[in-house]
Amino acid sequence: MGTQIRRDVMQLILDRRLPPGAPLPTEAELMESLGVSRNSVREALKALQALDIVEIRHGYGTYVGQASLTPLVDGLTFRTLAGVADDHAALTEILQIREVLEEGLIRRVADGIGDDGLARLESIVGRMEGAARAGEAFPDLDRTFHETLYDTLGNALVPQLLAAFWNVYHRVAKVRGWTSDPAPAVTACRHRDILTALRARDVAGAERAMADHFRGIEARSGQATLGVR
Amino acid sequence: MGTQIRRDVMQLILDRRLPPGAPLPTEAELMESLGVSRNSVREALKALQALDIVEIRHGYGTYVGQASLTPLVDGLTFRTLAGVADDHAALTEILQIREVLEEGLIRRVADGIGDDGLARLESIVGRMEGAARAGEAFPDLDRTFHETLYDTLGNALVPQLLAAFWNVYHRVAKVRGWTSDPAPAVTACRHRDILTALRARDVAGAERAMADHFRGIEARSGQATLGVR
DNA sequence: CGACGTGGGACGTGGGACGTCCCGCGGCCT
DNA sequence: AGGCCGCGGGACGTCCCACGTCCCACGTCG
The missing domain is CATH 1.10.10.10 (Winged helix-like DNA-binding domain superfamily/Winged helix DNA-binding domain)
Incomplete structure (x- = not known):
């Protein structure tokens, strides 16, 4: 066999x-x-x-090998593209899981993050705002922000899992030709909100900020789908 | 290529x-x-x-094929067993993700579950309590409970992802020879608590019940590890 | 009419040959 | 002496062919 x-x-x-x-x-x-x-x-x-x-x-x-989550990305991408149902629904499922994960994680981060972590996030958000003023998108900074955010948890699986879902989402969007480019200024603002709440140790506020962040992504996703159909 | x-x-x-x-x-x-x-x-x-x-x-x-999450299970199992660090840490990471997911999901379930869903859960918990009185374990009922719980979300990915993590956890425990058998009565009680909170639309209570559930699993996991070393 | 047997299609396994790529050694040039 | 170049060996990539095993379907026979 x-x-x-x-x-x-x-x-x-x-x-x-x-x-x-x-x-x-x-x-x-x-x-x-x-x-x-x-x-x-x-x-x-x-x-x-x-x-x-x-x-x-x-x-x-x-x-x-590294036993990374690459197979999960491949599998989910294929499954989404091949889904009998329309793939907007499948993408929403993935987004919902990211949302649940990040909302739950941000709470734990707010509990345990130190000054050095906040400083690193500050640096990233600062660069985001710089790029936004120049009107440029900053997908890498976005990734780095979320990655750094969950660094303090000491859970190596978390960033990999989130990166996997992020990859699936953007890969499908690319194949489908969706140009999901939100205004960079808005994205930078969302991240600034999250950082501000974290600085204040405001758990509920951080959760709300993260939820708002995802609300924006969902809205864009819905628009892109409508535009194509 | x-x-x-x-x-x-x-x-x-x-x-x-x-x-x-x-x-x-x-x-x-x-x-x-x-x-x-x-x-x-x-x-x-x-x-x-x-x-x-x-x-x-x-x-x-x-x-x-079905594009299931089997490769994720295989990959995570391998990664856990092959981990250079001790695998208790790796299992804790997986458990933490399950925990974050289920805590976040239970909130959404509490919002949208209907009477039929509650009835199905009642039936499962009832059978759990019956098995517990007979002193028998009920891993299948446990799985079914969590599966049914998240049925109402209409997100097909959720149960598969949770099942994947569940599989990894138990497969590793089996290979390592851990006999993580909690008292069935305690497990049944935990599930009863969750159902009771859901019935009362008590979102915070449901979250707390789910958190308690996981606290118990973590404790067992720690004990099993200590026993082996 | 039904049970059995046989044939063909499709995957499973084995063995061998040749091409391609990479590294390291040795000779040669500077 | 030091550096560059060419060559050979090891290891994976691709290909071809043959035979085994499994499953289904058709046809035959009782």
Whole structure:
């Protein structure tokens, strides 16, 4: 069974305690130690590559991967684009989950954020406002803001999960040709609101600011959909 | 490039508007229409199979898959088991995300749940209490409760995401040999608390009940870890 | 009319050959 | 002596062919 070989390779990584980036046995060694043909080994490795459990470098070797959430992004993107129902509904589902997550997380952030965290956010928002005055969009700063925001939680999964949903959303929007460009000034303002509430340790206010932020995104999403149909 | 063939097959599915369960062209047809060898086609299909974008039935054919979150479960399980840091920390991260999600969701549920939803939950909690009196565990009922709870949101992604995290948690616990069996009576009581709060449209109470629920899970998890080390 | 057997289609596995890419060693030029 | 270039070996990428296994459907026989 192909699935079995895949599990064998995973088990091999676990048994040998191979960390991400460590080299795997060559295909020849794997076909010998697992007792299967090279084709089967390659199919298993290709599957693991798609799961980002393994990284294959042409002409160099195979290495343990980062086990990132890339497969989730691919899967959700495909699922959204292929959805039998219209994909606006599917995107709304993703947005709702992001919303619930960030609303719940901001509360915990407000409890534990320190002065250094606030300073870093201040720097980011400052750059946002600078870009906004120049009339430029700042998708990278947006990402960095949310990433930095949840840094203090010490939960490495959180930023990755949020980034995954963010990627799905924007990838689908790109494929569909939606130009969801809100006024940069408005976005900068929303982030400023969140930071202000955090500075005041105003948990409820931070939640409200985050909710407003998402309300804006939803509105844009709805408009873009209507414009296309 | 192998990745390219994978994208071609995905694009083919999207272009032809193939719904989940629809048959894909045979390997022979794909190798002709994509102009690559059968091995390359098979490697791409195997990768897509791992992403649950395609389903391969031996001796029958290849079909469009459900694009479920199975790859997320596999990836997170692997990542947790392979984590350089101890896996209790990794499991806590997953638990924290479940917690944030369910706390945020319960609020929305409390707003919109109807009498039929409450009745279904009542039935489940009733069976829980019956099992608890008999001293039996009821993992299935637990799952069903949370699934039914979020049915009313109309967001198909929510139950799947929660189920994915649930699966990762319990799969890791199983591999690690943790016997995280709380007293069934306590678990039943926690669910009863949630239902009671929902019935009263008590949003804050429901949130608190859900938080208590997770506090119990975390405590058990910590104990199990200590017991093993 | 129904149960059984056989054939064809489709995926699973194995083996071999050749191309492509990357790294490192050794010779050669400066 | 130091740096540049060419070459060889290792490893993955692609391809071809053959045979095995599984499933379904058709046709035959009782």
